[in-house]
Amino acid sequence: MSALFLILFLALVGLGFLNPLWWVAAAVLIFGVVHYGRGGYGRGGRGGDSDYGEYRDFRDRQDRWDRRYSRQRRGRWNRQDRRDGEHGP
Numbered sequence: 001m002s003a004l005f006l007i008l009f010l011a012l013v014g015l016g017f018l019n020p021l022w023w024v025a026a027a028v029l030i031f032g033v034v035h036y037g038r039g040g041y042g043r044g045g046r047g048g049d050s051d052y053g054e055y056r057d058f059r060d061r062q063d064r065w066d067r068r069y070s071r072q073r074r075g076r077w078n079r080q081d082r083r084d085g086e087h088g089p
Contacts, residue, residue, distance in 0.1 A: 005033055 012026035 005029070 009026055009029055012022050012029065016023035016026060
């Protein structure tokens with residue numbers, strides 16, 4: 001399969017000397033092969049489980065972010081509440 005891509009790429013580069021639009025087509029072909037992998041399934045040929053894994057990783061990062069910054073905000077809110085209590089009405 002990679003030999004087919006190589007031949008197609010070389011043909012597109014060769015045709016690029018006649019019309020530069022073929023060079024663009026060759027670049028798009030290479031981008032597609034590198035970005036989507038040889039499997040052609042969008043994510044390098046990985047299965048559907050990777051979608052849940054990516055979601056789980058995102059959720060874990062979001063949870064860590066929320067825990068980290070909610071502690072900082074909580075301390076700031078407590079300090080502001082104490083300051084408000086000192087000044088009083």
